[in-house]
Amino acid sequence: MPPYFLRIALGVLFLTLLPGVASAASLSLDPATGTYGPGDTFIETIRIDNDGDCINAANVALTYPKDTLRAVDFSRGDSILSLWAVEPRIDTAQGTVVFAGGIPGGYCGRIAGDAALSNVLGEVIFTVIGAAAKTAAIHFSPASAVYLNDGAGTLAKLTTHDDTVAIAPTAQLSNNQWLSDVANDHTPPQPFVIQVESTSGVFGGRYYIVFSTTDKESGLDHYEIFENGAWRHVASPYLLKNQSLLGVGDIQVRAIDKAGNIRMGTYSPALTPKRQLSFTDFIPFVIVTLVSLLIGISWYLEHRKWKARREVQG
Amino acid sequence: MGTHRDDTNAGRTVPWRYIYALLGIACVIGVVVYVVRQPPQALADILQTSITISICGNGQVDPGEACDDGIGNNVGSYGSTTAQRVCLPDCSGYGPYCGDGVLQVRFNEQCDEGTANGPTSLCSATCVSQPAVPASSPPQVLGNIPSRSDVSPGVISAAAQTQVVLRGKAYPNSDVHILLDGVAASIVRADSNADFLYSTTDVTPGTATFSFWANDSGGATSVTTSVVFDIVQSAVTSVNNIFLPPTLSVSARQIAPGGLLTVSGQSVPSATVIINLDKDTSDALAAAVDHSGTWALQLDTSSITQGFHSAKASFELASSSRSGFGKSVNFFVGNQLPKGGPSPDMNGDGKVNLVDFSIFLLSWGTHDVRADFNEDGTVNLADFSIMLFNWTG
Numbered sequence: 001m002p003p004y005f006l007r008i009a010l011g012v013l014f015l016t017l018l019p020g021v022a023s024a025a026s027l028s029l030d031p032a033t034g035t036y037g038p039g040d041t042f043i044e045t046i047r048i049d050n051d052g053d054c055i056n057a058a059n060v061a062l063t064y065p066k067d068t069l070r071a072v073d074f075s076r077g078d079s080i081l082s083l084w085a086v087e088p089r090i091d092t093a094q095g096t097v098v099f100a101g102g103i104p105g106g107y108c109g110r111i112a113g114d115a116a117l118s119n120v121l122g123e124v125i126f127t128v129i130g131a132a133a134k135t136a137a138i139h140f141s142p143a144s145a146v147y148l149n150d151g152a153g154t155l156a157k158l159t160t161h162d163d164t165v166a167i168a169p170t171a172q173l174s175n176n177q178w179l180s181d182v183a184n185d186h187t188p189p190q191p192f193v194i195q196v197e198s199t200s201g202v203f204g205g206r207y208y209i210v211f212s213t214t215d216k217e218s219g220l221d222h223y224e225i226f227e228n229g230a231w232r233h234v235a236s237p238y239l240l241k242n243q244s245l246l247g248v249g250d251i252q253v254r255a256i257d258k259a260g261n262i263r264m265g266t267y268s269p270a271l272t273p274k275r276q277l278s279f280t281d282f283i284p285f286v287i288v289t290l291v292s293l294l295i296g297i298s299w300y301l302e303h304r305k306w307k308a309r310r311e312v313q314g
Numbered sequence: 315m316g317t318h319r320d321d322t323n324a325g326r327t328v329p330w331r332y333i334y335a336l337l338g339i340a341c342v343i344g345v346v347v348y349v350v351r352q353p354p355q356a357l358a359d360i361l362q363t364s365i366t367i368s369i370c371g372n373g374q375v376d377p378g379e380a381c382d383d384g385i386g387n388n389v390g391s392y393g394s395t396t397a398q399r400v401c402l403p404d405c406s407g408y409g410p411y412c413g414d415g416v417l418q419v420r421f422n423e424q425c426d427e428g429t430a431n432g433p434t435s436l437c438s439a440t441c442v443s444q445p446a447v448p449a450s451s452p453p454q455v456l457g458n459i460p461s462r463s464d465v466s467p468g469v470i471s472a473a474a475q476t477q478v479v480l481r482g483k484a485y486p487n488s489d490v491h492i493l494l495d496g497v498a499a500s501i502v503r504a505d506s507n508a509d510f511l512y513s514t515t516d517v518t519p520g521t522a523t524f525s526f527w528a529n530d531s532g533g534a535t536s537v538t539t540s541v542v543f544d545i546v547q548s549a550v551t552s553v554n555n556i557f558l559p560p561t562l563s564v565s566a567r568q569i570a571p572g573g574l575l576t577v578s579g580q581s582v583p584s585a586t587v588i589i590n591l592d593k594d595t596s597d598a599l600a601a602a603v604d605h606s607g608t609w610a611l612q613l614d615t616s617s618i619t620q621g622f623h624s625a626k627a628s629f630e631l632a633s634s635s636r637s638g639f640g641k642s643v644n645f646f647v648g649n650q651l652p653k654g655g656p657s658p659d660m661n662g663d664g665k666v667n668l669v670d671f672s673i674f675l676l677s678w679g680t681h682d683v684r685a686d687f688n689e690d691g692t693v694n695l696a697d698f699s700i701m702l703f704n705w706t707g
Contacts, residue, residue: 054638082495085678103496103523104525104540104702104707105527105702106538106703111553113376114367115367115369115372115551116543118542118543147698150642150703151641151700151703151704152700153688153695154699187518190518193497199661202673210672213497216519236672236675237673237676
């Protein structure tokens with residue numbers, strides 16, 4: 001029996017058993033090649049080609065040789081993703097970069113006449129830290145995935161195009177493009193609003209806030225909230241520490257981009273919707289009632305015993 | 315080994331023909347399992363529409379533009395000759411100029427005969443009246459033209475604003491909800507022909523996602539349609555042919571085999587709605603849209619197998635002008651409707667927006683059934699994808 005027959009047959013069998021796989025999309029790195037030396041900082045742009053299908057969510061996992069390269073930052077300034085289920089996470093110890101995000105309504109590809117490719121998912125900024133190896137390969141790991149905008153969570157068939165950069169003994173770049181980009185960013189993140197919500201079954205029905213914005217230049221870095229007299233990092237959704245709301249002033253959240261530009265978001269508690277009560281709101285009341293009942297019943301039983309003893313003695 | 319397909323191994327006959335048969339059966343089973351496991355609404359064949367972008371300010375005359383003088387030059391100011399005419403800020407035409415056939419006294423024109431202006435005309439190329447002279451004679455200027463200080467020359471600032479203009483079709487007299495990067499930005503009203511126009515200067519250059527959805531007059535919500543493009547600084551970026559696909563409703567979620575199911579919705583007046591059942595694109599149904607934007611057809615379920623099915627629709631105005639597919643609506647042919655999964659509208663306010671996304675994030679990676687929309691046991695990116703498909707902002 002020719003061995004390739006078995007391989008083909010098993011391959012067909014494997015493919016046909018894959019659940020929900022349809023169509024094709026590809027992830028690639030731009031530039032696909034390059035030569036860099038120790039100390040050089042370069043930008044790798046992660047692009048998606050939807051191949052005619054509409055997609056709406058992507059999970060990207062990159063691996064790189066941690067002894068040669070170090071991922072020093074991540075920019076989502078040009079990203080088509082506007083909601084991030086998994087915030088960009090760099091693990092320099094493992095040599096990985098992961099993120100997951102989505103596009104409400106989906107992305108159906110570049111529109112004819114668009115001034116840019118408009119297919120960027122994110123940009124990873126790498127610095128060369130070692131020259132022992134001649135090359136450094138940046139791979140998309142198998143965890144990378146793309147979903148079709150079909151309302152069914154269908155996994156798109158995905159191809160990935162890795163990147164291998166050549167490593168030179170000395171620095172090759174005369175400037176740090178990322179630093180220049182950040183230095184030239186004087187535009188704050190987009191305006192945004194803070195919503196105060198109270199949802200039954202979420203945070204026990206207590207007040208929480210939600211917010212989201214984007215930054216079109218260097219990309220959003222983080223959010224901060226002003227609470228207890230200080231600014232502190234925060235992520236949406238956020239359970240408010242002060243649940244009374246009224247009398248504590250405005251709720252302030254600020255979005256800060258990579259260049260340090262700030263966009264303020266303010267919410268006046270006077271506009272707060274009525275809180276939704278959930279079962280957990282009644283727990284203290286239930287406990288107090290039960291304890292009171294127990295005390296009352298105990299007292300009543302003791303009282304009856306005492307009365308009975310008294311009648312016997314009398 | 316001879317011509318027959320059996321082989322021997324240590325004196326024992328290997329039954330290859332049975333192995334082949336088993337493999338063949340396994341492949342067939344695999345194909346059947348693959349087809350059956352496809353959820354009825356998993357329709358990957360998504361139509362591309364004819365959306366185009368024209369950038370007013372890039373110096374190129376893009377489709378839909380009459381002119382484009384480049385960034386900062388489209389100010390629509392007066393041109394003293396046809397050659398010196400200046401494009402309007404939206405590139406829809408030129409500002410006033412000598413040679414446009416309109417006598418514009420405020421710009422000191424004495425005459426304007428349009429393209430006839432010239433040395434052989436009674437009006438010179440600079441819109442100065444002149445007697446009929448031989449073609450070889452130079453144009454004459456008759457005295458000084460008084461300047462008028464009471465009129466503005468109509469010059470628009472050269473510091474052109476960054477602007478986005480979006481044009482498309484929804485449903486007649488419907489409110490079109492517009493989202494910028496997933497957040498509600500504006501609501502515009504479509505006219506009786508279902509045309510809508512949205513223009514804004516409140517944008518930042520760079521990659522942007524504009525999304526659109528609308529409710530038809532029956533309350534059915536369209537699919538959210540998005541366009542992703544680069545907003546060019548100091549230019550007018552126009553996106554045309556943004557088509558909201560038809561809405562589609564069925565008269566019953568569950569119908570007995572052989573019953574008549576009414577499939578209806580709204581779309582662009584005078585368009586033809588194409589309805590696809592399940593993944594079948596070869597035998598699509600068609601329905602005409604009336605002047606009010608309504609369409610309907612009766613579906614005979616006697617020719618449909620029992621079980622879940624889905625219907626989705628697109629519209630066609632001309633062979634080259636077609637929308638994408640709208641929401642896929644499921645219906646069940648049979649006598650007992652199985653239970654459905656949870657809704658991405660997690661707080662039940664009728665919208666799928668940041669609040670639902672926030673609640674969803676709290677369940678990320680867990681087995682929370684409230685956020686497990688595809689009911690695969692885990693809250694993951696597939697559920698996120700379903701939420702994004704239903705996004706309303």
